[in-house]
Amino acid sequence: MSMYTTSRAFLEALQEAGVSYLFANFGSDHPAMIEALADAKREGRTLPEVIICPHEMVALSAAHGYAQITGEPQAVVVHVECGTQNLGAAIHNAWKGRVPVLIFAGTSPITQEGELLGSRNEFIHWIQDVPDQRGIVRGYMKYDYEIKTGTNLKQIVHRALQIAKTSPQGPVYLIGSREVMEAETEPVSINPEQWEPVAPRGLAPMEIQPIIEDLKKAVNPLVVTSYIGKNERAVEQLIAFCEKLAIPVLESVPNYMNFPSDNILHCGYQWNTPAQNTVLEEADFILVIDSDVPWIPFKNKPSRDAVIYYIDEDPLKEGMPLWYIPAKRFFAADAEIALQQLNAALLTTDIHREQVINRRQRIKEYHDAMRGKQVAAEKYPKDVITPEYLLAAIRELCDEDTIITNELISSYEVSYTHLNRKKPGSILGSGAGGLGWNGGAAIGAKLAAPSKTVINLIGDGCYLFSVPSSVHWISRKYKLPFLTVIFNNRGWKSPKLSTLGVHPDGIAKQMNEFFVDFTPHADLSKIAEAAGGAYAKKVTRPEEVKAALKEALQAVKSGRSAVLDVYLQAINKENEEGD
Template sequence: MGKSYTTSTAFLEALQEAGVSYIFANLGSDHPALVESLALAKKENRHFPEVITSPHEMVALSAANGYAQVTGEPQAVLVHVECGTQNLGGAIHNAAKGRVPVLIFAGASPYTQEGELLGSRNEFIHWIQDVHDQRGIIRGYTKYDNEIRTGKNVKQLVHRALQIAQSDPKGPVYLMGPREVMEEDTVPVNINLEHWQPTAPNALPTQGVQDIVYDLVKAKHPLVVTSYLGRNKKAVEELVTLCNTLAIPVLESVPNYINFPSTNPMQCGYQWNSPEQNELLAQADVLLVLDSDIPWIAVHNRPAKDCIIYHIDIDPLKEQMPLWYIPAKQHFAADAKTALQQINEFLRNVKVDEISIEERRDRITKVHKHQREQWERNEQYREDIITPEYLTACIREIIDDETIIINEGISNYETIYRHIKANQPGMMIGSGAGSLGWNGGAAIGAKLAAKDKTVINLTGDGSYLFSVPSTVHWMSRKYNAPFLTVIYNNRGWKSPKLSTLGVHPDGVANEMNTFFNDFDPPADLAKIAESAGGAYAQTVKDPSEIKGALRKALTAVKEGRSAVLDVYLPAINKEIEIAEKVLNTIK
């Protein structure tokens, strides 16, 4: 086994046994034993997960997040004591709220100070970084946390943590270990991986299947609402089968995956914060809510009071959301793919009214077609400005079904979903959460997970800055993970402006057009990536340059170099002037 076999060696072996490919690491004074074990393994030609040096913890966890979203496989993140734990920042929120499996390990300050054990305190920071409850810093965002106290059962702790992380609802887990424990000599332990598998998918009860099918068959205006069903590609296939069979329209509410093919005639749009009533939702008499955190926002948009609602979700009670409820006839804790398989199988033996179904199919197809015609009109080229709709339509021209799109467009979420027209499950992912800056690290993780695919990162200028782009693009070059970033740059925070207008539409801020949200003078965002990671960098302000710039940038990516296009959209606080000009032109 080499010179020594320590707790750290056993820890790394456990990660290897569990199928972890990468350790996204931000190292510190708490990690000498792990560094030594990794170096010894390299010397002896033993295989452990590859270490990806991550100069910022936000990027490290975002990269692990993106990798897991693409593959379903959890990766490891290594951070420095309580400081590194806190520096995970919003990334731990994203992993928790997005239900993404990942194992985070942090060292801890030594618990001896006079050399009693190997690893005892020998640096001033060991006193400063000693805190009362390091695990408590992120306990509200993890499914499981524990402290490694001996090498004798470290493998069991790692496999238990990963078992919990991968069991629905999935999520991050956290382990910590002081220096003395990680330096401890121990003996190898053999683990039977069959005993540490995640829990099996939950199914619907037989009566539940029957009730859902009979109500859907009787419904005049059935509707499916979903948000993250598309995390499982097989679930999308089953949903397509159900909706094609009964001609049920699908509304994707705050989606963070491709849950239903965009060009399928039953796909009837996307919704985020629009302060308006969705007609299909208002008309629905039977509603099937599948894997959705926010199926609607009741202040402006809700189903009818007499609508029959069935809710199927891996996390139907939303226990991590103190305020959450919908008026469902029945809530089911079930895996969407499994549940839909049950529904489709039972439906095959149920008599249906084919005439009514075909009439509904024709009606919904017309709704779908009318939507798309309206969306296409919004894509029209303009000589004076670059609209987000036109920009997205141009991006659509350079992608194929094998492209992976990272979507952190924020105020342009809906625009991107509408105009990309993605059909393949897994083709687009979002964080599923609310802490900005996920996009850059997620793009690295996605590229490491699918090295043969093109990764395109669509982000706002605010979320680009939150992503720590200097770290992102240094890592992209060092680890040969090139991707294209397109910045939807309106030179400020549009979302806080929209939030203010949502509460105070006729307020003083609107009257004065003052929202304290502009980035004027703007930074040269593309150059950040060029200087930190050698990326191809271009700022685009002229609409006539968009298509050529996209082709050049994509060529650079295919040649192995990341690229950033900083595309100037209308500035956030100039939109009123632009709208007035359009109205005057029409008049």
């Protein structure tokens, strides 16, 4: 007969809290959980569905992508401290990207002579016993705790998820020894409504009018944002705010669709842009809302006289030891609520109509000229496939419901510029810097939105970081097909660009030696074919691009993942500027 164990209580608590999936990489610390899952399957009880993940990086990245689409945290189960460390850069991504997720890891058993059920019986239990397992990830977690009894296990799980979902959102980490998770306990009844996240907050009422007064004085106001698009309703409020006063929008290091690219108020994107952005430079009023890096002041910053207001759920960036911008005021507020308040205040504000009309015309001229340059850059290339041409070809195949997961690093700004996304939720980035997020994120996005087409855009370096063998095995097992397009320059371009940024005339440039060349070249798409039966094709000529994209997308629609390995100009053949 089955027992009611701490592990069963843990799984029930996840189910009660709305967790649908366990992205799991089980180990010797999880027998009780495996028993509880098997028992539920035998008895027909509903618990979160297990998605077997052969690599932990993929598991957490999948939970990350799922939460970005749905807003709901999922659970990741890993093996003691080894599995925890194998989460790697995905932990950084969840923390910096403000993505809610619950991570559970067992620990080495706490007894060794059979005193309790689950006592040590494998040599690895001594080797994997470390002084401070939670300390491995503590700097990247909103909350960490050790489960010590099943008596209050459900309260601990609900509290952890409550913290994960409270703004600013983020990951939480629980551990429990094998003996504790095996122990019999009494069922506990929980009301999930009592564990809702803290309600989002707005601007203090007395702070609204000063913003409006400074805005009215502005001749060249500007909004800068990076991730307001994680909330579709906030985007709607931003559009209304900007349309009211003809305020242009600049997206800085975006990782969502933050403002429709076809709106004439959209003034482009910036990333590691080495030149001064004229729209930013000319602004006399700047509202920065939901942005970690609104500009890079070394070479691209606002005027010294610009009046800057900063609204963010985490306005002081306490997790970033070196961070500051010259804002007049900082506000800890939810973007949607703050913009609702500002929009309401504008209803009773006298507006200089002629100034707004003139500004809208100036911005339209800037927007149209910007778009003209983009179209020119997409021209059919003579010999070598260009990122601009490839992105335009991908754009032609996308409808507004297509979800793009984007981890194009050296082509990041180019990708947003030429994909021209218009709908919130239609493009996602990790929001952080841990490379390899893309493959798992595409799995999570497809799992969250099974009726939508998912296209994954990456460079060859990020493809290798993503553990593609694991990604495509999962894709085939759980019938989660998506298209991957590799922008392959046969090397790591970003370290080359970084070196040139610091040493533009250095020895590395003189010798054309940056130690980033991937020679001999791997047949990357074949990894996915071997591991997951994916449609795999190498594309080397411009005339092959559009037909290959159509074939690959047709394979995806038939239920099979596809990988196109598209050869751009090789990094070791680029000119000295790295263009």
